[in-house]
Ligand SMILES: Nc1ncnc2c1ncn2[C@@H]1O[C@H](COP(=O)(O)OP(=O)(O)O)[C@@H](O)[C@H]1O
């Protein structure tokens with residue numbers, strides 16, 4: 001069991017990397033880029049939802065805010081696109097400080113409501129500030145400058161943007177498995193106990209919120225650069241909802257599950273749109289309901305549980321080991337109930 | 339045993355007009371084991387919540403030595419040297435006992451802010467963590483999720499967590515509730531051992547445990563102090579007997595006397 005677990009990690013990692021690099025060969029490259037961006041967005045949201053126990057319903061503010069910030073930086077300063085993307089991420093992190101400060105002290109549904117309200121305020125500002133953002137028309141003509149190189153082909157741009165996504169995913173993984181991440185999990189499981197151990201729970205939640213927002217911003221900024229424009233849709237509440245949906249589909253608290261959920265949603269949306277289907281929300285919503293009902297722990301969470309259960313059956317002696325596997329696959333019921 | 343290390347004056351906690359704690363004065367002598375007893379609903383847990391910052395008093399004052407604790411947040415109270423255990427076992431279901439203690443030990447070090455480091459950085463606390471687990475008889479279960487431990491083992495982990503903070507004052511809310519005789523004896527021995535150099539305040543229904551451990555006993559009823567003194571005096575106090583007879587009898591055998599918080 002230990003051996004198979006040790007072997008499974010690199011195999012899965014390798015599989016993920018191969019998939020990431022092969023993606024634009026398999027599907028339409030702009031869609032591949034969308035999937036990569038949304039995968040990072042979902043993983044960054046899972047940092048909050050799955051590992052801190054906070055359901056943010058306002059992450060469009062950070063994804064979309066960064067999309068506009070990165071777009072504006074690229075339009076007005078003509079800097080290489082990585083600078084614009086990182087600028088967008090920084091903007092999102094800074095924006096998250098006051099929003100997080102005012103919302104992390106709230107619990108459960110109240111936290112979700114307040115983050116949603118803040119995101120709507122951001123939407124309002126972006127919509128009204130036409131001179132800067134282009135209002136309903138969106139921010140057009142965002143360039144992809146990179147030392148004079150021609151990155152207009154989405155196929156090549158995918159490989160230029162992928163490092164940011166991989167870096168972002170690595171960052172989420174690192175945070176989750178850091179001493180800080182351990183405290184986050186303890187706060188998620190039992191905030192009163194964490195306080196009794198001397199941890200200022202709200203400050204930890206705030207830092208988690210800011211990190212999650214910054215990484216969502218990294219994804220959103222890259223998304224805007226890859227599309228060549230930033231649209232109002234990026235700051236609209238349905239974008240927050242879709243991110244939550246991606247995490248739930250993949251499995252809350254599974255980290256990579258969100259990426260899979262994001263891929264499913266983006267691909268499905270694209271498929272339905274090209275098929276001329278207008279009511280995409282109805283179909284994705286229906287599929288969402290079915291998956292949540294059938295796979296209580298999301299696609300990846302359920303798959304992982306099955307693998308763990310099979311491994312445990314094969315080596316019954318490794319009872320404590322399968323128990324340890326459960327540590328990494330916390331019961332979703334419990335977290336979502338908070 | 340000198341002056342009070344922990345002192346409450348005129349503490350009141352009102353829940354929508356109902357006074358769960360109603361003007362309690364409490365002096366806990368430095369180095370003593372001080373038991374709080376009283377029927378269910380007397381306000382013992384509420385008093386603990388006030389002392390540790392989990393509830394803000396409606397009135398009154400709390401002091402640790404000459405420091406004012408009133409209105410401090412729970413994490414500040416913990417950092418100042420007052421650690422508590424919870425009446426209802428309160429753990430991190432997904433973490434192992436060793437991980438629990440690593441967290442308890444790492445709290446003051448600043449290392450837990452480092453989101454860019456591997457969580458293996460917490461291994462530096464493993465030796466001390468295992469010592470503490472050994473002390474409460476949990477070493478063998480150090481690596482399984484705490485949620486899967488038996489009830490008595492969870493209580494032991496509660497105790498180890500509070501101890502890990504190396505507190506000046508240790509507040510234990512019904513540490514033996516629901517334990518079998520063997521675990522009760524182990525807990526009593528452990529409290530005897532860890533009281534060296536600290537002060538212990540303990541809510542306890544089991545009078546046998548109280549008689550073995552406590553230097554001083556405070557009896558609460560309806561949020562007020564009914565009587566106070568050494569165990570032998572308290573035991574024969576007619577008011578105390580009446581208070582207990584009016585409620586469920588104080589069992590001496592370690593029965594499960596606790597109700598929901
Ligand atoms: N958060 C609360 N809100 C309202 N009433 C409470 C609250 N906490 C405790 N009480 C009430 O205060 C009284 C004292 O409770 P508690 O301190 O738990 O008693 P004990 O620990 O002595 O059994 C009880 O009547 C209880 O119902």
Ligand SMILES: [Mg+2]
Nearest residue numbers: 382383425599
């Ligand atoms: Mg109680």
